[in-house]
Amino acid sequence: xxxxxxxxxxxxxxxxxxxxxxxxxxxxxxxxxxxxxxxxxxxxxxxxxxxxxxxxxxxxxxxxxxxxxxxxxxxxxxxxxxxxxxxxxxxxxxxxxxxxxxxxxxxxxxxxxxxxxxxxxxxxxxx
Numbered sequence: 001x002x003x004x005x006x007x008x009x010x011x012x013x014x015x016x017x018x019x020x021x022x023x024x025x026x027x028x029x030x031x032x033x034x035x036x037x038x039x040x041x042x043x044x045x046x047x048x049x050x051x052x053x054x055x056x057x058x059x060x061x062x063x064x065x066x067x068x069x070x071x072x073x074x075x076x077x078x079x080x081x082x083x084x085x086x087x088x089x090x091x092x093x094x095x096x097x098x099x100x101x102x103x104x105x106x107x108x109x110x111x112x113x114x115x116x117x118x119x120x121x122x123x124x125x126x127x
Contacts, residue, residue, distance in 0.1 A: 004037050007033060011029055015033075027089060034085065068109055068112065068113060071109060075102055075109070078102075079102030083096075083098045083099050086098060
Protein backbone atom coordinates (compact mmCIF):
# COMPACT_ATOMS: atom_id res chain seq x y z
CA UNK A 1 0.00 0.00 0.00
CA UNK A 2 2.91 2.33 0.66
CA UNK A 3 4.12 1.89 -2.94
CA UNK A 4 0.70 2.77 -4.31
CA UNK A 5 0.24 5.75 -2.00
CA UNK A 6 3.76 7.01 -2.62
CA UNK A 7 3.42 6.65 -6.38
CA UNK A 8 0.06 8.45 -6.33
CA UNK A 9 1.33 11.32 -4.18
CA UNK A 10 4.49 11.86 -6.21
CA UNK A 11 2.57 11.71 -9.49
CA UNK A 12 -0.04 14.14 -8.14
CA UNK A 13 2.62 16.65 -7.14
CA UNK A 14 4.40 16.28 -10.48
CA UNK A 15 1.12 16.68 -12.37
CA UNK A 16 0.34 19.88 -10.45
CA UNK A 17 3.77 21.31 -11.23
CA UNK A 18 3.74 20.29 -14.90
CA UNK A 19 0.09 21.25 -15.48
CA UNK A 20 0.91 24.96 -15.61
CA UNK A 21 3.39 24.58 -18.46
CA UNK A 22 2.32 21.38 -20.24
CA UNK A 23 -1.24 20.24 -19.46
CA UNK A 24 -0.99 17.39 -21.99
CA UNK A 25 2.04 15.93 -20.22
CA UNK A 26 0.25 16.23 -16.87
CA UNK A 27 -2.71 14.33 -18.27
CA UNK A 28 -0.45 11.59 -19.67
CA UNK A 29 1.27 11.37 -16.29
CA UNK A 30 -2.14 10.87 -14.67
CA UNK A 31 -3.06 8.08 -17.09
CA UNK A 32 0.33 6.41 -16.63
CA UNK A 33 0.03 6.59 -12.84
CA UNK A 34 -3.45 5.08 -12.87
CA UNK A 35 -2.23 2.25 -15.07
CA UNK A 36 0.82 1.67 -12.87
CA UNK A 37 -1.37 1.45 -9.76
CA UNK A 38 -3.56 -1.08 -11.55
CA UNK A 39 -0.46 -3.12 -12.43
CA UNK A 40 0.60 -3.08 -8.77
CA UNK A 41 -2.71 -4.76 -7.96
CA UNK A 42 -2.73 -7.47 -10.66
CA UNK A 43 -1.38 -10.17 -8.31
CA UNK A 44 -4.01 -9.41 -5.66
CA UNK A 45 -6.78 -9.39 -8.27
CA UNK A 46 -5.63 -12.76 -9.56
CA UNK A 47 -5.62 -14.22 -6.04
CA UNK A 48 -9.12 -12.89 -5.32
CA UNK A 49 -10.47 -14.39 -8.55
CA UNK A 50 -8.78 -17.70 -7.78
CA UNK A 51 -10.30 -17.77 -4.26
CA UNK A 52 -13.78 -16.96 -5.57
CA UNK A 53 -13.53 -19.73 -8.15
CA UNK A 54 -12.34 -22.18 -5.47
CA UNK A 55 -15.22 -21.27 -3.15
CA UNK A 56 -17.68 -21.65 -6.03
CA UNK A 57 -16.24 -25.06 -6.93
CA UNK A 58 -16.53 -26.24 -3.31
CA UNK A 59 -20.12 -24.96 -3.16
CA UNK A 60 -20.86 -26.68 -6.48
CA UNK A 61 -22.01 -23.44 -8.08
CA UNK A 62 -22.28 -23.56 -11.87
CA UNK A 63 -19.04 -22.11 -13.25
CA UNK A 64 -20.93 -20.17 -15.93
CA UNK A 65 -22.55 -18.01 -13.23
CA UNK A 66 -19.27 -17.38 -11.47
CA UNK A 67 -17.56 -16.43 -14.74
CA UNK A 68 -20.42 -14.09 -15.62
CA UNK A 69 -20.31 -12.38 -12.23
CA UNK A 70 -16.52 -11.96 -12.46
CA UNK A 71 -16.90 -10.47 -15.95
CA UNK A 72 -19.55 -8.07 -14.65
CA UNK A 73 -17.23 -6.97 -11.84
CA UNK A 74 -14.39 -6.53 -14.34
CA UNK A 75 -16.56 -4.43 -16.62
CA UNK A 76 -17.61 -2.25 -13.67
CA UNK A 77 -13.97 -1.57 -12.76
CA UNK A 78 -12.94 -0.88 -16.36
CA UNK A 79 -15.88 1.48 -16.86
CA UNK A 80 -15.05 3.31 -13.63
CA UNK A 81 -11.39 3.67 -14.65
CA UNK A 82 -12.27 4.90 -18.16
CA UNK A 83 -14.90 7.27 -16.82
CA UNK A 84 -12.51 8.82 -14.30
CA UNK A 85 -9.81 9.31 -16.92
CA UNK A 86 -12.34 10.92 -19.25
CA UNK A 87 -13.52 13.22 -16.44
CA UNK A 88 -9.88 14.13 -15.72
CA UNK A 89 -9.60 15.15 -19.37
CA UNK A 90 -12.55 17.49 -18.85
CA UNK A 91 -15.00 15.39 -20.85
CA UNK A 92 -17.77 14.81 -18.31
CA UNK A 93 -20.40 14.21 -21.00
CA UNK A 94 -18.38 11.43 -22.60
CA UNK A 95 -17.69 9.99 -19.15
CA UNK A 96 -21.41 9.77 -18.44
CA UNK A 97 -21.93 7.96 -21.77
CA UNK A 98 -19.20 5.47 -20.85
CA UNK A 99 -20.97 4.85 -17.53
CA UNK A 100 -24.33 4.38 -19.30
CA UNK A 101 -22.81 1.92 -21.78
CA UNK A 102 -21.24 -0.04 -18.91
CA UNK A 103 -24.55 -0.24 -17.07
CA UNK A 104 -26.34 -1.51 -20.17
CA UNK A 105 -23.66 -4.14 -20.85
CA UNK A 106 -23.78 -5.27 -17.20
CA UNK A 107 -27.56 -5.52 -17.31
CA UNK A 108 -27.43 -7.55 -20.52
CA UNK A 109 -24.88 -9.93 -18.98
CA UNK A 110 -26.95 -10.27 -15.80
CA UNK A 111 -30.20 -11.27 -17.54
CA UNK A 112 -29.44 -15.04 -17.59
CA UNK A 113 -28.58 -14.99 -13.88
CA UNK A 114 -31.70 -12.99 -13.02
CA UNK A 115 -33.81 -15.37 -15.10
CA UNK A 116 -32.38 -18.39 -13.28
CA UNK A 117 -33.00 -16.78 -9.89
CA UNK A 118 -36.61 -16.00 -10.78
CA UNK A 119 -37.13 -19.57 -12.00
CA UNK A 120 -35.68 -20.94 -8.74
CA UNK A 121 -37.94 -18.70 -6.66
CA UNK A 122 -40.99 -19.76 -8.68
CA UNK A 123 -40.11 -23.44 -8.12
CA UNK A 124 -39.97 -22.87 -4.36
CA UNK A 125 -43.42 -21.30 -4.22
CA UNK A 126 -46.08 -23.95 -3.60
CA UNK A 127 -48.67 -24.26 -6.34
